[in-house]
Amino acid sequence: MSGPFPERGWIGAEQSQILVEAVHRLSGISIAPTKTDFLEHRINRLLQASGVANVVEYVNHLRLNPTGPAALRLVEALATHTTSFFRERAHYDWLLAVGLPAVVAEGAGLDRPLVIWSAACSTGAELWSAGMVVDGFARNRTLRWDLVGTDVSQKILVKAAQAIFQEEDILPIPEDMRKRYLLRSRSPSGAKPRYRIAPELRSRARLGWANLLDLPSAMALTADITFLRNVLIYFDAEDQLRAAANVARRIRPGGYLLTGHSEGLASPPPGMTPVAPSIYRKE
Numbered sequence: 533m534s535g536p537f538p539e540r541g542w543i544g545a546e547q548s549q550i551l552v553e554a555v556h557r558l559s560g561i562s563i564a565p566t567k568t569d570f571l572e573h574r575i576n577r578l579l580q581a582s583g584v585a586n587v588v589e590y591v592n593h594l595r596l597n598p599t600g601p602a603a604l605r606l607v608e609a610l611a612t613h614t615t616s617f618f619r620e621r622a623h624y625d626w627l628l629a630v631g632l633p634a635v636v637a638e639g640a641g642l643d644r645p646l647v648i649w650s651a652a653c654s655t656g657a658e659l660w661s662a663g664m665v666v667d668g669f670a671r672n673r674t675l676r677w678d679l680v681g682t683d684v685s686q687k688i689l690v691k692a693a694q695a696i697f698q699e700e701d702i703l704p705i706p707e708d709m710r711k712r713y714l715l716r717s718r719s720p721s722g723a724k725p726r727y728r729i730a731p732e733l734r735s736r737a738r739l740g741w742a743n744l745l746d747l748p749s750a751m752a753l754t755a756d757i758t759f760l761r762n763v764l765i766y767f768d769a770e771d772q773l774r775a776a777a778n779v780a781r782r783i784r785p786g787g788y789l790l791t792g793h794s795e796g797l798a799s800p801p802p803g804m805t806p807v808a809p810s811i812y813r814k815e
C-alpha cells in the first residue's frame with residue numbers, strides 16, 4: 533500500500549474524526565478527536581505493527597472494510613487495559629462477607645453452578661482475584677462454581693488465557709493466596725521469575741470475545757455476580773446505561789452487579805437496586 537504522506541507521524545483533524553467515530557461504533561469507546569497526542573501515539577504504533585505506510589491509507593482501508601481485521605485492530609489500539617489484582621479491594625471483601633453467602637442462600641453452587649463474570653476482563657487480573665476468593669470460600673463447602681471472562685479485545689483475551697504475570701503484577705495478592713494459586717517459573721539465574729495462575733483456577737474459567745454494547749444473543753450466560761468495572765468510564769452516558777442494561781439482563785434474580793467506584797451510573801440498570809456504593813442487586 534502507498535499513500536500521499538511519506539511519514540507515519542501526523543494525523544489530521546479529518547482522520548482523527550473518522551477514527552474516533554469508527555472506534556465508537558465498534559466498541560462504544562468514546563474518545564475526543566482533540567486528544568491528538570493520544571491518538572497519534574496509539575495509531576502510529578498500530579501502523580508500525582501492521583506495516584501500513586500512513587494514516588490516510590489506513591483510514592481509506594477502514595472505510596472499505598468497516599468491520600474487517602483493520603477495524604478490530606483499531607479497537608485493540610485504542611482500548612485501555614489497565615488492571616490489577618485485587619483492584620478496589622473493598623469489592624473482594626464484600627464478595628467474601630456478603631455477596632457469596634447471599635447468592636449461595638439463593639441456591640447458587642448447590643443446585644446449579646455459581647457463576648462469576650468479569651465483563652471487561654482485560655488480562656484476567658480481576659477474574660483470577662475473584663476466583664481466589666471464591667475458591668477459599670468454597671473449600672469447606674461442596675459448591676460448584678465457574679469463572680467467565682469476556683472482553684472486546686482478542687489480543688488481551690489471549691493474554692488472559694495464558695494467565696502469566698510478572699513479579700510486579702502479583703504484589704497486591706495476599707501472601708497466602710500467592711502460595712496457593714500461583715506457579716513460579718524456573719527462570720535462568722538472574723532472570724525475573726514469572727507467575728502462572730494455578731490449574732485449579734484456570735480449569736474453571738471460560739474466556740470469550742463479547743462487546744458489552746452488543747452482547748451476542750447466542751451467548752449462553754447467566755451470572756450470579758458480575759464485575760463491570762473500569763470500562764463504563766470509556767463510554768458516553770447513553771452507552772453506559774446500554775452496557776449496564778445488557779449486562780443486567782444476564783444476571784440471575786438475587787444476583788449482583790459491581791461497577792467501578794468512580795463509575796456512578798445516572799440511574800440503576802433496569803430491574804436492579806443499589807445496595808451499597810457501586811453494588812446493585814437484581815430483583
Ligand SMILES: C[S@@+](CC[C@H](N)C(=O)[O-])C[C@H]1O[C@@H](n2cnc3c(N)ncnc32)[C@H](O)[C@@H]1O
Pocket residue numbers: 558559560561611612613614615616619651652653654655658682683684685688742743744745760761762763766
Ligand atoms: C481498564 S480495563 C478494566 C479491566 C478490569 N475490569 C478492571 O477493573 O481492572 C477496560 C477493559 O474493557 C475492555 N472494553 C472496552 N470496551 C469494551 C466493550 N465495548 N465491550 C467489552 N469490553 C470492552 C477493554 O478492552 C479493556 O480490556
